[in-house]
Amino acid sequence: MTTDAATRPSRRNRLTRLWRQLPFFVWLIAVWMLLWGQFTWLAFLTGLAAAVLVTSVFRLPPVELSGRVNLWYGIVFVFEFLVSLVAGSLVVAWQAIDPRRLPKSAIIAVPLHVDDDLIMTHVAVTASLIPGSLLIDADRDRRILYLHVLGVRSQEDVESHRRDTWKWERRIVMAVGSRADVEKVRAARHEGSTP
Numbered sequence: 001m002t003t004d005a006a007t008r009p010s011r012r013n014r015l016t017r018l019w020r021q022l023p024f025f026v027w028l029i030a031v032w033m034l035l036w037g038q039f040t041w042l043a044f045l046t047g048l049a050a051a052v053l054v055t056s057v058f059r060l061p062p063v064e065l066s067g068r069v070n071l072w073y074g075i076v077f078v079f080e081f082l083v084s085l086v087a088g089s090l091v092v093a094w095q096a097i098d099p100r101r102l103p104k105s106a107i108i109a110v111p112l113h114v115d116d117d118l119i120m121t122h123v124a125v126t127a128s129l130i131p132g133s134l135l136i137d138a139d140r141d142r143r144i145l146y147l148h149v150l151g152v153r154s155q156e157d158v159e160s161h162r163r164d165t166w167k168w169e170r171r172i173v174m175a176v177g178s179r180a181d182v183e184k185v186r187a188a189r190h191e192g193s194t195p
Contacts, residue, residue, distance in 0.1 A: 029047035114184055
């Protein structure tokens with residue numbers, strides 16, 4: 001009886017850990033299917049096998065997720081990201097063929113409002129995927145992203161790019177951030193440091 005009671009918490013802890021890691025497990029399967037360019041049952045099953053192998057051989061410390069997902073803000077983020085992707089592609093294409101002037105660039109520092117490594121990573125990846133900006137460094141301790149951006153002619157252009165990055169931080173936090181992080185970005189928005 002004592003052994004059964006002693007194993008229950010460990011089973012419960014294992015189930016909790018598995019549940020928390022489920023999004024990453026699903027993500028590994030999705031990446032596998034994207035790499036092979038196939039969305040078939042065979043690709044799913046081989047992705048499942050690869051995910052099991054990777055997660056059991058290369059054990060990493062569990063990532064603590066906020067446990068909060070807001071579907072509406074997730075949809076808003078995806079929509080705005082796709083629009084920015086197309087708009088950024090058009091702007092960069094025009095800068096490349098515009099005979100009147102050479103596009104100027106700058107390296108800007110963007111201090112983030114939220115102290116969460118996962119959110120910082122999502123913001124950095126999002127900013128880098130949009131044509132016209134690229135992450136060149138991230139200062140984890142001070143929560144600063146350094147971006148190389150194209151099409152900068154004035155200080156207002158620099159501030160515009162900084163506001164865009166803060167907008168991505170806000171969208172990501174509203175979609176998957178913790179309640180404390182949501183309060184931080186809302187407070188920053190009311191103070192006027194974000195759009």
